[in-house]
Amino acid sequence: MIDAPPTTGENILAGIRSVTHLPISHLVYSHHHADHIGAAYLLANKDVTIIAHELTAYELSLTPDAHRPPPHVTFKDSYTLRVDNQTIQLDYKGPVHDPGNIFIYAPKQKVLMVIDIVFPGWVPFASLAEAQNPTMFIKAHDLILEYDFDYYIGGHVDRAGVRKDVLIQQNYIQDVYNNARTAILLSNSPPNATNPLSASTILGPIEAANPDNAWAMFAGYVDTLAQYCANVTTEKWLGKLGGADVYTYSHCEALVESLRIDYGVLGPFGVQPS
Ligand SMILES: [Zn+2]
Incomplete structure (x- = not known):
């Protein structure tokens, strides 16, 4: 499971049950912001391993929140998560949005998830999507395009994106x-x-x-x-x-x-x- 947005509320549990009867083994935090992981407490239990970048753990330690439990596993540069025949690659490329925001890549499915950078069909949310480092926000577009992906998940508004959406937003910025x-x-x-x-x-x-x-x-x-x-x-x-x-x-x-x-x-x- 990647992220747990609070806006989905308890629907997240029904959503998971609609696609699998298997238990959740891992929960990955894309970054520390509450609008993306504020429902984590609904999924967290002793059998769920929470994984995040070490700076996400640090950010969460500054504003402890029972709705966002601290991760059990952290990493610095990259982490490969393998569960059965599925692989997800987690990479840290610098503070493209906040410290600790990671690139989440499913190589077999060619799906890339980078939250709060590209907003397919829309301009970014206010102030470069609240980027703490505008230089890295701009650079993030090139870093995204280095991946071999067919689908992009940006975390906001109404649809997933493709490479063209990244290029369009790069032009706009x-x-x-x-x-x-x-x-x-x-x-x-x-x-x-x-x-x-x-x-x-x-x-x-x-x-x-x-x-x-x-x-x-x-x-x-x-x-x-x-x-x-x-x-x-x-x-x-x-x-x-x-x-x-x-x-x-x-x-x-x-x-x-x-x-x-x-x-x-x-x-x-x-x-x-x-
Ligand atoms: Zn954010």
Whole structure:
């Protein structure tokens, strides 16, 4: 058994019984988030071995929760689970979503499960699906495509995916990245008819409305850039991916900030030529 989402509630037990009369031998945690393993306690008993990445065990130790029992077996890089004639490969590739989120691969069935990265048919959930490390979230798309899979399970919304869904989302995220980067570069350029984002233009009114409030200035600056990025990106993707009108702004906001502090694209807040 992989994960135990609380939204399924006790239906999870009926679901298992509808496909097998055999007992559950193992429960694998994809990562520590409660929206994916919050019903684990319904499955956990002395005969069930819970397996997770060592960082998932650590994260769970920070917020002990009886609904998410700690794993019995942890690993660092990879773990192969064999039960009868079935094999599942568990790989850790870095903090692509939260520390401990793993790639779960069934080689015989060519099914890959990586939770909270790709959302087939939809843009990701807010703020790059709450990625704690935006750089690794972006890299995750390439890491997914290295696997030989026919079906992809992402853990949210309404259907499983295929390789094409991963490529489409990678394109969308690349657009968000490019448009966020362009916004920062424009903010460091002189104002003119085609540049509404020059810092010298946008900071003045924010400062006038919020005198001596540094955070208001900065929040207003990031908001203006993220809004530009969201407008340009949404115009292209609306109708192609679900929820582009809902969450593109939050992806833009996350990447404006990540471009600044992770990628070093500091715009007007970087070292200026003298
Ligand atoms: Zn999650």
